[in-house]
Amino acid sequence: MAWFIIKRPLRGVKNIISLLAGIVVFLFILLFVDLEPGEPQITRTFAVAMLMAIWWVTEALPLSVTALVPIAAFPMLGVIDGRAVSEAYFNHIIFLFIGGFIMALAMERWNLHKRIALIILKWVGVSPARILFGFMFASMALSMWISNTATTMMMIPIVISIIYKIEESIGKEKISKYALGLLLGIAYSASIGGNATLVGTPTNLIFVRILSILYPAAPEISFTQWFLFAFPISVIMFAAAFLLLYLLYRPKENWNNFSSDTFKIQFKELGKPSYEEKVVFALFLLLAAMWITRAEISSESFTFSGWASFFESPGFINDGTVAIFVSLLLFIWPAKNRKGGKIMDWETANRLPWNIVLLFGGGFALALGFEQSGLALWFGEQLAGGAGIPSIIFVLAIVTMMSFLTELTSNVASTQMLLPAFASIAVATGDNPLLFMIPATIASSLAFMLPTATPPNAIIFGSGRVTIDRMMRTGFSLNLLGILIVTLMTYLLVGYFFGVSFNVVPEWAK
Numbered sequence: 001m002a003w004f005i006i007k008r009p010l011r012g013v014k015n016i017i018s019l020l021a022g023i024v025v026f027l028f029i030l031l032f033v034d035l036e037p038g039e040p041q042i043t044r045t046f047a048v049a050m051l052m053a054i055w056w057v058t059e060a061l062p063l064s065v066t067a068l069v070p071i072a073a074f075p076m077l078g079v080i081d082g083r084a085v086s087e088a089y090f091n092h093i094i095f096l097f098i099g100g101f102i103m104a105l106a107m108e109r110w111n112l113h114k115r116i117a118l119i120i121l122k123w124v125g126v127s128p129a130r131i132l133f134g135f136m137f138a139s140m141a142l143s144m145w146i147s148n149t150a151t152t153m154m155m156i157p158i159v160i161s162i163i164y165k166i167e168e169s170i171g172k173e174k175i176s177k178y179a180l181g182l183l184l185g186i187a188y189s190a191s192i193g194g195n196a197t198l199v200g201t202p203t204n205l206i207f208v209r210i211l212s213i214l215y216p217a218a219p220e221i222s223f224t225q226w227f228l229f230a231f232p233i234s235v236i237m238f239a240a241a242f243l244l245l246y247l248l249y250r251p252k253e254n255w256n257n258f259s260s261d262t263f264k265i266q267f268k269e270l271g272k273p274s275y276e277e278k279v280v281f282a283l284f285l286l287l288a289a290m291w292i293t294r295a296e297i298s299s300e301s302f303t304f305s306g307w308a309s310f311f312e313s314p315g316f317i318n319d320g321t322v323a324i325f326v327s328l329l330l331f332i333w334p335a336k337n338r339k340g341g342k343i344m345d346w347e348t349a350n351r352l353p354w355n356i357v358l359l360f361g362g363g364f365a366l367a368l369g370f371e372q373s374g375l376a377l378w379f380g381e382q383l384a385g386g387a388g389i390p391s392i393i394f395v396l397a398i399v400t401m402m403s404f405l406t407e408l409t410s411n412v413a414s415t416q417m418l419l420p421a422f423a424s425i426a427v428a429t430g431d432n433p434l435l436f437m438i439p440a441t442i443a444s445s446l447a448f449m450l451p452t453a454t455p456p457n458a459i460i461f462g463s464g465r466v467t468i469d470r471m472m473r474t475g476f477s478l479n480l481l482g483i484l485i486v487t488l489m490t491y492l493l494v495g496y497f498f499g500v501s502f503n504v505v506p507e508w509a510k
Helices: 002-030 038-058 068-078 084-085 091-109 112-124 130-143 148-169 174-195 202-214 224-250 260-270 276-293 320-334 354-373 375-381 393-405 411-428 432-442 455-461 470-500
Strands: none
Touching: 002 038, 038 068, 038 354, 038 375, 038 470, 068 084, 068 354, 084 354, 091 112, 091 148, 091 276, 091 320, 091 354, 091 455, 112 130, 112 148, 112 260, 112 276, 130 148, 130 174, 130 224, 148 174, 148 224, 148 276, 148 320, 148 455, 174 224, 174 375, 174 470, 202 411, 202 432, 224 432, 224 470, 276 320, 354 375, 354 411, 354 455, 393 411, 393 432, 393 470, 411 432, 432 470, 455 470
């Protein structure tokens, strides 16, 4: 009891110090810093970003409360109109999250997640390394073809159910640390896998589009060409992430009393699947299939148009559209075992982590501030004064900046704003624009530290099992590994696959 009495005042003092520290830094930047003379919005946006970063890192306020800061701060400081910043809090990514989470809750409601978990454990094996590798590999493979957010939403209910099953057999205390590693592995692998293909993450397609706009005579970047370059990077990053997470989060004690026979017995005890389980599983497969086959997939040898092309306006349809469509089916479909009931009801759906929805929105609003104020472009321009710096050092600086910048901003917004700046810097310093644009694009997905950095990070944080300090410490190590890997692989492979020569500006870029 004495420990509790002492700890609560200390925690209160820490929160007060963290709150004041954020406010002091915010006011200092506003009053005494001028990042770009004549452009006060840049400095004001930076002040808001620092305030939110301090409060997020220290958890001075609940993360979802800090995420509301842009709604008040940006309009008052003249950065963004209040209506525009409010609209940033709800978009297709938010509805993708909501729809995916409703599917996860439906699986949990009818115990489908337990059946899937037991099947996977019987197939993969029960050693900590095998389970971690199996889920990380599945996440990476899926995210090469569908969005990393959709991948994480598909995997999270299955992973949570497996954690429950292991807790029942071994004990919650013995497995809590390993469970954290499993969840981080899902999120990190989804981000890593998306880099391997042009369709795996929006930033890759943004790079191709911006390149064609800036340099119409530039050689086309094909699906195969990108895959041959980026897939080795993803594989090495995957191996680094797996080893890091296993070393940090493997169980201290052996699972001596834990074997696959345990799961075989439990699987038999479940009996035959119920009607509701079959319906939910069928709709889960429909959701996954619609996500995977929605958009066009093309390479040099074939082109798959995607089912969205059958509609009058295929560009209007996104992953959020699909998630909500299948969610509506869950609410409409009748349940046999509950008279008058449906497969999904609002009482179950109301368990959605609405705090994570706000956290998502805060990240989007902050990214909008970076874009509209010009702060993102300002960061890129700070690299323009290094004409005499070796190209590889420039690549290292760009990759480092993009990796850490996208912890607080949308990687899509940052890529859209900074790739033109990096292309201009490359030509000004006597280099091929591809030398800077390609690693910058890949680095935009190497943000592993904060829940706001990527949707997969936010989703696993919403499970309630991941603390921000653990995510930051693990993510910082993986960020550093990613920076070194991308820089080194760019140096080794970019010339071979894209014909880039160091310190040479190609004719199409002049």
